[in-house]
Amino acid sequence: MAWFRKEKKPKEAVEKSTAIPEGLWVKCDDCKEIVYRKEVEQNLSVCPKCSYHFRLSARERFSMLFDDAQYKEFATNIKSGDPLEFKDTKRYRDRLKVYEARVGKGDAVLCAEGKLEGVNVVISAMEYAFMGGSMGSVVGEKLTLAAERALDKGEPLIIVSCSGGARMQEGILSLMQMAKISAALARLAEARLPYISVLTDPTTGGVTASYAMLGDLNIAEPKALIGFAGPRVIEQTIRQTLPEGFQRAEFLVEHGMVDLITHRAEMKATLGRFLRCFLAK
Numbered sequence: 001m002a003w004f005r006k007e008k009k010p011k012e013a014v015e016k017s018t019a020i021p022e023g024l025w026v027k028c029d030d031c032k033e034i035v036y037r038k039e040v041e042q043n044l045s046v047c048p049k050c051s052y053h054f055r056l057s058a059r060e061r062f063s064m065l066f067d068d069a070q071y072k073e074f075a076t077n078i079k080s081g082d083p084l085e086f087k088d089t090k091r092y093r094d095r096l097k098v099y100e101a102r103v104g105k106g107d108a109v110l111c112a113e114g115k116l117e118g119v120n121v122v123i124s125a126m127e128y129a130f131m132g133g134s135m136g137s138v139v140g141e142k143l144t145l146a147a148e149r150a151l152d153k154g155e156p157l158i159i160v161s162c163s164g165g166a167r168m169q170e171g172i173l174s175l176m177q178m179a180k181i182s183a184a185l186a187r188l189a190e191a192r193l194p195y196i197s198v199l200t201d202p203t204t205g206g207v208t209a210s211y212a213m214l215g216d217l218n219i220a221e222p223k224a225l226i227g228f229a230g231p232r233v234i235e236q237t238i239r240q241t242l243p244e245g246f247q248r249a250e251f252l253v254e255h256g257m258v259d260l261i262t263h264r265a266e267m268k269a270t271l272g273r274f275l276r277c278f279l280a281k
């Protein structure tokens with residue numbers, strides 16, 4: 001069943017990928033320099049010229065954060081049921097199949113447990129390549145399970161966000177996940193277990209409006225775009241021009257929305273330090 005009709009055929013959404021593109025050389029999205037691909041990869045996918053942080057996959061993130069890149073994934077068999085039988089240019093169900101074939105079956109977030117600098121920890125990392133990291137019922141369920149696992153085991157939780165926001169194809173069901181995850185995080189807080197939110201480029205929409213901003217500590221990667229609505233929508237609503245660098249991590253730290261910015265090379269050490277500090281008796 002089509003939920004709405006449009007005269008003009010909408011353009012296929014093209015996700016601007018800032019993950020490192022294929023090829024021997026890559027052009028940095030930020031400084032526009034041409035850099036040797038290997039050099040970028042060896043530099044934790046950070047541009048050696050300007051420190052631009054390319055996007056990482058969830059498993060690259062896990063390998064970077066868990067000790068010796070050793071971790072165990074859980075909640076791997078959860079799939080969206082398409083309860084609205086949503087269809088735009090394509091059936092949601094078919095769209096999911098395409099992404100599963102291209103990216104993997106984990107939907108837009110993967111959950112894992114292991115050790116970070118010797119501390120037992122649960123980490124969930126969002127997968128932007130899967131429908132722009134959008135949060136639907138599967139992301140909601142998996143993040144809730146991650147919080148519950150942390151709670152059961154008495155371990156801290158880290159969520160690495162990278163998302164365009166709620167998943168439109170699931171309508172109100174995707175918005176509901178904001179409350180569901182927030183409630184799970186509240187239970188974690190009641191048990192006095194730390195939750196650290198890592199915000200990477202981009203973290204927007206309903207993800208920012210819920211769990212990404214609820215960390216006991218909210219840490220951003222440099223230059224990450226973090227916001228709720230896009231700048232154009234805000235400008236049209238408040239009829240004012242927005243300041244330079246608005247919605248970038250640096251601006252948000254200055255205005256008290258984010259606690260600190262950490263370069264990818266120091267992320268693990270920073271998380272380890274804070275976890276030890278939080279868990280100190």
Ligand SMILES: [Zn+2]
Nearest residue numbers: 028031047050
């Ligand atoms: Zn660059």
